[in-house]
Amino acid sequence: MQLHVADHPLIRHKVTVLRDKETKSPTFRLLVDELVTLLAYEATRQVRVEECEVETPLTVTTGTKIADPAPLIVPILRAGLGMLDGMTRLIPSAEVGFLGLKRDEETLEAITYANRLPDDLTGRQVFLIDPMLATGGSLVMAIEYVLQRGATDVTCVCLLAAPEGIDHVREAIGDRADVSVVVAQVDEKLNEVGYIVPGLGDAGDRLYGIV
Ligand code: URA
Numbered sequence: 155m156q157l158h159v160a161d162h163p164l165i166r167h168k169v170t171v172l173r174d175k176e177t178k179s180p181t182f183r184l185l186v187d188e189l190v191t192l193l194a195y196e197a198t199r200q201v202r203v204e205e206c207e208v209e210t211p212l213t214v215t216t217g218t219k220i221a222d223p224a225p226l227i228v229p230i231l232r233a234g235l236g237m238l239d240g241m242t243r244l245i246p247s248a249e250v251g252f253l254g255l256k257r258d259e260e261t262l263e264a265i266t267y268a269n270r271l272p273d274d275l276t277g278r279q280v281f282l283i284d285p286m287l288a289t290g291g292s293l294v295m296a297i298e299y300v301l302q303r304g305a306t307d308v309t310c311v312c313l314l315a316a317p318e319g320i321d322h323v324r325e326a327i328g329d330r331a332d333v334s335v336v337v338a339q340v341d342e343k344l345n346e347v348g349y350i351v352p353g354l355g356d357a358g359d360r361l362y363g364i365v
Pocket of ligand 1: 233286288348349350351353354355356357358
């Protein structure tokens, strides 16, 4: 597993406003969207492309286009949905699947409650999006899901990560597959109830209000 921390002053600024407990949902959503666009730029550096011919007003030349099969973007519900628009804006030809995972608040383990993914992901490049890489339980489960279906490379895009979560993903996946994690910032630690510290609180609640 490869970790890429997308360090940039604009990213640090936006993450700081996200962390602020006074930042309300509309601003929070907007900032998540802007951050994802910046992270997606980094996360798509290895997106598969192929040569194509393009006719300009003057001549015919060789260009580049995103290769088939199109990448698959998978938001991990619910908080990952807040990152979807930012990703599809950058890769409009991508297809979108959905994976609903939630934490058992006692064991902190991930439980699947929804799954809309193609059965066959052979040769597909998959982008898993989830704002908080906390224990890593849901992300490992999501990575295993798509690898079992044949995905060959998986890029996880997260806003904040705890060192414990990164270690968990690294240990669980190892060098078994081409998996990378792109994150805006790595925080200090997880607290005793599995929240990232200093973090930003519950990303789903802050995006959508408490449901
Ligand atoms: N999920 C969140 O939304 N926030 C955390 O800090 C950890 C997991």
